[in-house]
Amino acid sequence: MEEKITKPTIETVLIRLNAMEERLGSKLSEAEERLESRITALGEVTATLEGRFDGLERRFDGFESRFDGFEGRFNSFEERLGTRLDRIESLAHASRAEGLELRADFRDLRIRLREHFQCPVESFHPNSRRLLA
16 A cells, blocks of 8 residues: 655645744744843842842941941040050059068168167067067
8 A cells, every 4th residue: 555645835835834933933022021021020139139239338338437436436545545554553563662662661660679679589570469578
């Protein structure tokens, strides 16, 4: 048995090509529309993000100016604190010097009292509870 195969005519081929072109065109149009809607949505998101970043930048600028003021106050405080610490250290050294001077004065006083009263050395010992025998 011989199968009969019919060959399409040029008109049929052209009709089929035109139909395929229309289907392809409609699919491309749909794809373009979807792509355009996604690009539009992306543009909206980008604009929203840019607005948020601008807001954050303004807030950071505000923080920066506040920190600049804080830095100035902190530097001033640090200088005043350094001056006070130097004065305290000076007072501590002066107090130690006065204490050492008082200790020397008491030793001299003890020696003079011992010489004046002609008492034995033990009675004027610093650890002794009594000053005079």
